[in-house]
Amino acid sequence: MSETNRQFVLAELPQGHLTPAHFRLVEGERPTAGPGEVVVRTRYVSLDAANRAWMQGATYRSALAAGDVMAGGALAEVVESNAPELAPGDLVFADTGWQDYAALPARRLSKLPKLEPMTHLLSVYGVAGLTAYFGLLECGRPQAGETVVVSAAAGSVGSIVGQIARIQGCRVIGIAGGAEKGRWLTDELGFDAAVDYKAADFKRQLREAVGEGIDVYFDNVGGEVFEACLFGMKTFGRIACCGAVSQYDGEAPRHGPRGVPGLIVTKRLTLRGFIVSDFDDRREAALADLQAWVGAGKLKVQEDVIDGFENLPQALVGLLHGENRGKRMVRV
Amino acid sequence: MSETNRQFVLAELPQGHLTPAHFRLVEGERPTAGPGEVVVRTRYVSLDAANRAWMQGATYRSALAAGDVMAGGALAEVVESNAPELAPGDLVFADTGWQDYAALPARRLSKLPKLEPMTHLLSVYGVAGLTAYFGLLECGRPQAGETVVVSAAAGSVGSIVGQIARIQGCRVIGIAGGAEKGRWLTDELGFDAAVDYKAADFKRQLREAVGEGIDVYFDNVGGEVFEACLFGMKTFGRIACCGAVSQYDGEAPRHGPRGVPGLIVTKRLTLRGFIVSDFDDRREAALADLQAWVGAGKLKVQEDVIDGFENLPQALVGLLHGENRGKRMVRV
Numbered sequence: 001m002s003e004t005n006r007q008f009v010l011a012e013l014p015q016g017h018l019t020p021a022h023f024r025l026v027e028g029e030r031p032t033a034g035p036g037e038v039v040v041r042t043r044y045v046s047l048d049a050a051n052r053a054w055m056q057g058a059t060y061r062s063a064l065a066a067g068d069v070m071a072g073g074a075l076a077e078v079v080e081s082n083a084p085e086l087a088p089g090d091l092v093f094a095d096t097g098w099q100d101y102a103a104l105p106a107r108r109l110s111k112l113p114k115l116e117p118m119t120h121l122l123s124v125y126g127v128a129g130l131t132a133y134f135g136l137l138e139c140g141r142p143q144a145g146e147t148v149v150v151s152a153a154a155g156s157v158g159s160i161v162g163q164i165a166r167i168q169g170c171r172v173i174g175i176a177g178g179a180e181k182g183r184w185l186t187d188e189l190g191f192d193a194a195v196d197y198k199a200a201d202f203k204r205q206l207r208e209a210v211g212e213g214i215d216v217y218f219d220n221v222g223g224e225v226f227e228a229c230l231f232g233m234k235t236f237g238r239i240a241c242c243g244a245v246s247q248y249d250g251e252a253p254r255h256g257p258r259g260v261p262g263l264i265v266t267k268r269l270t271l272r273g274f275i276v277s278d279f280d281d282r283r284e285a286a287l288a289d290l291q292a293w294v295g296a297g298k299l300k301v302q303e304d305v306i307d308g309f310e311n312l313p314q315a316l317v318g319l320l321h322g323e324n325r326g327k328r329m330v331r332v
Numbered sequence: 333m334s335e336t337n338r339q340f341v342l343a344e345l346p347q348g349h350l351t352p353a354h355f356r357l358v359e360g361e362r363p364t365a366g367p368g369e370v371v372v373r374t375r376y377v378s379l380d381a382a383n384r385a386w387m388q389g390a391t392y393r394s395a396l397a398a399g400d401v402m403a404g405g406a407l408a409e410v411v412e413s414n415a416p417e418l419a420p421g422d423l424v425f426a427d428t429g430w431q432d433y434a435a436l437p438a439r440r441l442s443k444l445p446k447l448e449p450m451t452h453l454l455s456v457y458g459v460a461g462l463t464a465y466f467g468l469l470e471c472g473r474p475q476a477g478e479t480v481v482v483s484a485a486a487g488s489v490g491s492i493v494g495q496i497a498r499i500q501g502c503r504v505i506g507i508a509g510g511a512e513k514g515r516w517l518t519d520e521l522g523f524d525a526a527v528d529y530k531a532a533d534f535k536r537q538l539r540e541a542v543g544e545g546i547d548v549y550f551d552n553v554g555g556e557v558f559e560a561c562l563f564g565m566k567t568f569g570r571i572a573c574c575g576a577v578s579q580y581d582g583e584a585p586r587h588g589p590r591g592v593p594g595l596i597v598t599k600r601l602t603l604r605g606f607i608v609s610d611f612d613d614r615r616e617a618a619l620a621d622l623q624a625w626v627g628a629g630k631l632k633v634q635e636d637v638i639d640g641f642e643n644l645p646q647a648l649v650g651l652l653h654g655e656n657r658g659k660r661m662v663r664v
Contacts, residue, residue: 059598222593241593255587261554264573264605266391271603273596 123327132160139240144169146215227257302326455659464492471572476501478547559589634658
């Protein structure tokens, strides 16, 4: 076990687009476990659009500041323990940040099951899968035969949302960037249609794909795509607000989408924002469903694993540019 | 009974602010009842911000066009009936439009109870009272001890929302235009605080009145007030979207409020739009509650009755400028 601890520090807060130059690689000492703490070794770092939102200000977690070790969730292995509930070799999901080792209070961690491949603990059985599951089923409440639209549909959450909606008997339309991602959604994942938000005729494509209107919109992006879907909602439609990735990588937006709150009233819509931990008390039941669907071949798991700690900054920047397909992570 | 039928016709659709010049007074013949129809005589016309929204395009009802008799709900008396369920002398609430007489299918009407004063059937026991009741209790779901904010608080709906929230044990802050309305809300209606949206320091006033944040925001106005409240919401707060009067009297807004959908996610808010007829199946229970509160002196009814059919256009224009206190109506 190395005594050094590689760390990516946020060198400065980005004003516009995030670039790898906003990070600085430093080396510290491996931490030791204080009372009730464990030391974990980071195995796979999860890359998420939310990482960028944390640089904009307080969200559901406190904001990142220049000089901080870059925050991020990871699959990590306990290497030292001062707590009875965790032993060396145990796997946990933890906000280790972008570093080889972190010392963390054991009470904030829970031991993960061992399964193959381990990476599924970050994708379908991790935050991405549970976010898709609870956001769609609890906030979206889709009924068989309804039309479900999901944005960032080729991403870690969106690709699972669409497949769960299909399992519920819905017609599913994915919004993603580029024709290639669209083909993947329809041909490989079974989406009924895909719409390219980068196309000049995006709104027309969306209207045609949607037909009579959208019953459930699962929003990962905000901005103009959110607005277009808002205008396409059916009466009594539901919007699950999961994220606003189009708004993260730049300055704070000057304006919100048109139609708010007017269309919410006239169409009697329900919009609900959530984060996955709001549903922690029902995690086990959700995991059982996800495992059953994966086992039955109804839910395909797509992962985008990049090797090497040093590639973390570029991996996040690329994710914000939409280059990933499915769940992106970096193997440390 | 007069044989002539005064009518206000929408002479042209307004592009900017509505003025009395957008209406034209004409005289037609009193209609007669076809099969299954009744003829009603308009007694009190309800003035509502929604009247203006109907000129902007399709809402929950089809849009108004130039040349149409101006639409509007009214308390009306049956004067001729070709339907067994209604007899001359019966009172109904009907979309008569702005005219002395209307012929309407009886099946779309329901007989109202006779009570004194009759005007309460348009205010607290009519659309305004039921809108306040269902919007607050079903969409807002306030709990005792929570902080409730309502905009257009001196209006027909807002003044009732605030009082019902007080009855539920909430701390209530009303947003209204001008110090005089504010004093009325706190001194007469028992609001805990009032905030003047026309004041230069509106946002500061709101922040101070709100303290730790808003649990329930009942939105009647949209626009900048909506945005300010959105930024002031607590985690897991609820927004009842009832209308967007700030957006009705002018051109369609170019932009929506900032913070959508970003703050909806990070604060895990629920926004729900509604119109009163969505809750028709529970109307009787709501009326029983409202009557009990009025009877016990817990809910004060404020009405703003203007005399004279000819004053309808100015009464609506004035309402859009916020000159009313409580439920505005015109006695025909």
